[in-house]
Amino acid sequence: xxxxxxxxxLLFIMVPMMFVVAxxxxxxxxxxxxxxxxxFLASLFIPMICVMFxxxxxxxKLLEKRINPxxxxxxxxxxxxxxxxxxxxxxIIAGLDRRFGWSNIPVNGVIISDILMLxxxxxxxxxxxxxxxxSRTIEIQKGQKLISTGPYAMVRHPMYTAGIFFYMxxxxxxxxxxxxxPVLLFPVTLALRIIDEEKALIKGLKGYKQYMKKVRYRLVxxxx
Numbered sequence: 117x118x119x120x121x122x123x124x125x126l127l128f129i130m131v132p133m134m135f136v137v138a139x140x141x142x143x144x145x146x147x148x149x150x151x152x153x154x155x156f157l158a159s160l161f162i163p164m165i166c167v168m169f170x171x172x173x174x175x176x177k178l179l180e181k182r183i184n185p186x187x188x189x190x191x192x193x194x195x196x197x198x199x200x201x202x203x204x205x206x207x208i209i210a211g212l213d214r215r216f217g218w219s220n221i222p223v224n225g226v227i228i229s230d231i232l233m234l235x236x237x238x239x240x241x242x243x244x245x246x247x248x249x250x251s252r253t254i255e256i257q258k259g260q261k262l263i264s265t266g267p268y269a270m271v272r273h274p275m276y277t278a279g280i281f282f283y284m285x286x287x288x289x290x291x292x293x294x295x296x297x298p299v300l301l302f303p304v305t306l307a308l309r310i311i312d313e314e315k316a317l318i319k320g321l322k323g324y325k326q327y328m329k330k331v332r333y334r335l336v337x338x339x340x
Contacts, residue, residue, distance in 0.1 A: 122180060126168060129183060134161055140204060141290070144211025152226055152291040153214070159230055159289065167241055178248055191312045195305050202305070203283075205298040210290035219293045229288035236282030243267050243274045262323045264331065272314075272327070272334045276306050280335070303335075310334050 137160070141153040171179040213219050221229075247263050267274035283302050287295030314334075317324045334340055 122176060123172065125183065126172075126179075130165070130168070137161075137207065140207035141211050144208045145214040146211075147215070150211075150214050152289060153211070155226070155230055156286065156289045159234055163234065163237055163241075175245065178244070182244070189312065189316070192309060195309045195312075199302065199305050202298040202301055206287055206295045207290075209298065210287055210292040210295040213292035213294050214290070219291060221288060221291045221293065226289060226291055229285045233282055233285035233289055236278050236280075236285065239267075239278035240275055240282060243278055247275075260321060262321060262327055264327050269331065270333075270337060272331050273310055276310060277335050280306060307335070307340070 134157075138157060141156065142148060142150060145153060168179070171182075243266075246266050247268070271277055280303055283299055284296075287293065287299055314324075314328070318328075
C-alpha cells in the first residue's frame with residue numbers, strides 16, 4: 117500500500133500531538149489561566165511548525181527520516197518508552213504544581229528558562245540540518261558517511277547534548293521545580309542510548325572507531 121503524502125502524514129502527527137501535550141499541561145492544572153503553559157506550548161510548537169515548513173521545502177528526505185516509526189533495536193525501544201514516560205510525568209507534575217501551588221518560580225526565571233530552552237532547540241535543529249543522516253531511529257543507512265566536522269568535532273553526539281539542554285528547562289518554563297525530578301533522569305537514559313548506539317556505529321559505520329579516538333567525549337567536553 118502506498119504511503120500517504122509526507123504533508124498528510126505530518127498533519128496526522130502534529131495535530132494530535134498538540135492536543136495531547138496541551139491536555140497534559142492544562143488538565144492536571146485544571147485551569148486555562150496558566151500563562152506558563154501557554155508560553156511553553158507557543159515556544160514548543162511555533163518553532164516546530166516553522167522548521168517543518170522549511171524542511172518540507174528544502175530537506176524532505178531528512179524530514180522523512182525524522183518521522184520514522186519506532187525503534188527496531190530492543191534496547192532502544194525500551195529507552196524510548198522510558199523517555200516518553202518521563203516526558204509525560206514532567207508535564208503532569210508541572211500541571212499539578214500549578215494547581216496546588218507547590219513551586220514559586222519568579223517571572224524572570226520562567227522567561228530566562230524559556231530562552232535557554234529555545235537555545236537548546238536551536239542547537240538541536242542546527243545539528244540535525246548539519247547531518248543528513250540524522251534519523252530518528254538507530255540505523256546505519258545505505259551510503260552513510262561519517263560526520264566528524266562542525267559540532268561533531270566537539271562531541272560525538274551533539275544532538276543529544278542539545279536535547280538534554282532543551283528538556284532540562286521545560287519544567288522551569290512551566291513554573292515547576294518538582295517537574296525537574298523525572299527530567300533529571302533524561303541524561304541517564306540518553307547515556308544508555310548512546311552506549312547501545314555506538315555498538316551499532318562501531319559495527320556498521322566505517323571509520324567510527326578512529327573517530328572515537330579523535331573525539332573522546334560523547335556529550336559534554338571534558339566530562340563524558
